[in-house]
Amino acid sequence: MFRSATSTVCLPLLLFADLSYACTRVSYTSGEKDGSRVVIGRTLDWSMPPFSSMYAFPAGLQRNGSAGENSLEWVSKYGSVITTIYDILTMDGVNTEGLHGGFLYLAGTDFGTRNSSLPGLSISLWLQYFLDNYRTVAEAKADLMNTSGAPRFQVRSRGVIPGLPTVGHLVLGDASGDNLVMEYLDGKLQLYHSHDYQVMTNEPPYDEQLMIQRYLKTMANTTLPGTPSPIDRFARMADNLRQAPVASTMTEAITIVQSLLRTISTTLRSQTASVSNAATVSRTMADTKDGRYFFESATDPVSLWVSLNALDLSPRGTVKKLSLDPRNGTGLAGRHGEATHEFVDAEPYVPLLANSEKGDGTGGSGPVTLPGIGTFPPS
Ligand SMILES: *[C@@H]1O[C@H](CO)[C@@H](O)[C@H](O)[C@H]1NC(C)=O
Ligand SMILES: *[C@@H]1O[C@H](CO)[C@@H](O)[C@H](O)[C@H]1NC(C)=O
Ligand SMILES: *[C@@H]1O[C@H](CO)[C@@H](O)[C@H](O)[C@H]1NC(C)=O
Numbered sequence: 162m163f164r165s166a167t168s169t170v171c172l173p174l175l176l177f178a179d180l181s182y183a184c185t186r187v188s189y190t191s192g193e194k195d196g197s198r199v200v201i202g203r204t205l206d207w208s209m210p211p212f213s214s215m216y217a218f219p220a221g222l223q224r225n226g227s228a229g230e231n232s233l234e235w236v237s238k239y240g241s242v243i244t245t246i247y248d249i250l251t252m253d254g255v256n257t258e259g260l261h262g263g264f265l266y267l268a269g270t271d272f273g274t275r276n277s278s279l280p281g282l283s284i285s286l287w288l289q290y291f292l293d294n295y296r297t298v299a300e301a302k303a304d305l306m307n308t309s310g311a312p313r314f315q316v317r318s319r320g321v322i323p324g325l326p327t328v329g330h331l332v333l334g335d336a337s338g339d340n341l342v343m344e345y346l347d348g349k350l351q352l353y354h355s356h357d358y359q360v361m362t363n364e365p366p367y368d369e370q371l372m373i374q375r376y377l378k379t380m381a382n383t384t385l386p387g388t389p390s391p392i393d394r395f396a397r398m399a400d401n402l403r404q405a406p407v408a409s410t411m412t413e414a415i416t417i418v419q420s421l422l423r424t425i426s427t428t429l430r431s432q433t434a435s436v437s438n439a440a441t442v443s444r445t446m447a448d449t450k451d452g453r454y455f456f457e458s459a460t461d462p463v464s465l466w467v468s469l470n471a472l473d474l475s476p477r478g479t480v481k482k483l484s485l486d487p488r489n490g491t492g493l494a495g496r497h498g499e500a501t502h503e504f505v506d507a508e509p510y511v512p513l514l515a516n517s518e519k520g521d522g523t524g525g526s527g528p529v530t531l532p533g534i535g536t537f538p539p540s
């Protein structure tokens with residue numbers, strides 16, 4: 162079917178044959194001595210280099226939902242610092258108010274058939290929309306529908322990598338430790354809202370995941386499932402979190418979350434790895450109390466953080482970028498420590514034009530170029 166495609170496509174096709182895109186997210190709250198600081202972290206598990214960048218987006222940015230006709234439009238109320246994959250999608254990030262969000266893969270997602278009476282929002286900016294507009298999880302949840310009860314937008318996607326639907330679920334977390342998981346199944350938005358939902362991985366849908374977890378929890382003192390599958394990672398992360406000490410300083414809180422993320426990380430795998438056990442390629446953490454954002458590569462000697470307060474994220478600020486691309490020669494290899502001053506002025510990344518009528522992450526028209534990977538034909 163893709164035999165006529167150019168050679169730039171063939172290489173990724175082979176590499177993606179057993180592709181999986183997994184991840185683990187955790188929200189940790191430190192003790193009263195540390196002001197009940199909430200630190201949220203996640204791994205990015207992916208079979209290829211994600212060529213991520215960090216962006217600093219100020220308030221006052223004009224946004225377009227990039228879903229073709231009747232795209233959602235908004236102006237960012239809050240500034241944020243985020244991490245992309247392929248400079249095409251906001252994968253993780255935190256805003257100036259301490260709202261954090263993570264985008265993780267969820268096979269089986271269906272955003273529904275395009276309903277052009279609803280404004281469309283590209284999957285690229287789905288997470289960014291919440292970081293741009295809300296301070297807390299409760300605020301974001303309360304505003305999902307307009308006053309007539311209609312959804313404010315419809316999430317749109319399209320096929321990019323053959324055989325891998327462009328889909329996922331979101332998890333928001335805030336400085337109070339509140340969490341909201343958002344999943345689209347059969348075109349309908351499912352919400353899971355609780356301070357207890359500190360852990361998220363991938364399949365199955367969150368309600369089933371919680372049900373399985375209730376069972377696995379009963380044996381956690383004697384045995385825990387050990388494979389990289391999303392269910393097993395969920396069980397191990399939940400138990401490690403339960404056993405985590407109470408931090409009394411910022412450094413302790415960061416160290417605890419770092420330890421949770423490093424231990425749940427999937428080791429580097431051969432390319433014959435099966436679905437849902439991709440290697441961890443990076444880890445990010447957000448300190449929602451003091452506005453620090455951390456990035457650690459699992460494949461390059463890079464571990465750095467940025468301070469949101471030291472960036473101008475007000476409407477007077479400009480968009481800035483910190484490339485984390487190891488090919489880039491930006492001198493980040495060997496970089497450890499504060500890197501806030503390494504941001505350079507940039508244009509916002511160009512989101513995926515999410516023009517498929519279908520909601521399952523396939524279809525759509527026109528080629529898509531993923532930097533470092535290649536150009537994909539329409540699927
Ligand atoms: C928003 O993007 C869509 C393409 O997705 C385009 O058709 C539309 O004109 C854009 N709107 C504005 C105001 O630029
Ligand atoms: C709510 O959204 C629907 C669909 O976009 C729209 O038709 C309706 O006018 C909106 N209502 C309000 C009060 O904004
Ligand atoms: C499209 O969305 C509008 C606004 O929510 C709703 O009234 C209408 O029923 C939807 N159409 C379909 C076919 O679902």
Ligand SMILES: *[C@@H]1O[C@H](CO)[C@@H](O)[C@H](O)[C@H]1NC(C)=O
Nearest residue numbers: 377378379380381382383403
């Ligand atoms: C596991 O051990 C802890 C600490 O000893 C105990 O509080 C808990 O009840 C145990 N859980 C189960 C399911 O036995």
Ligand SMILES: *[C@@H]1O[C@H](CO)[C@@H](O)[C@H](O)[C@H]1NC(C)=O
Nearest residue numbers: 482483484486488489491505
């Ligand atoms: C390297 O980073 C610079 C500055 O962010 C950017 O302009 C350039 O496109 C990047 N190069 C690659 C190959 O990604």
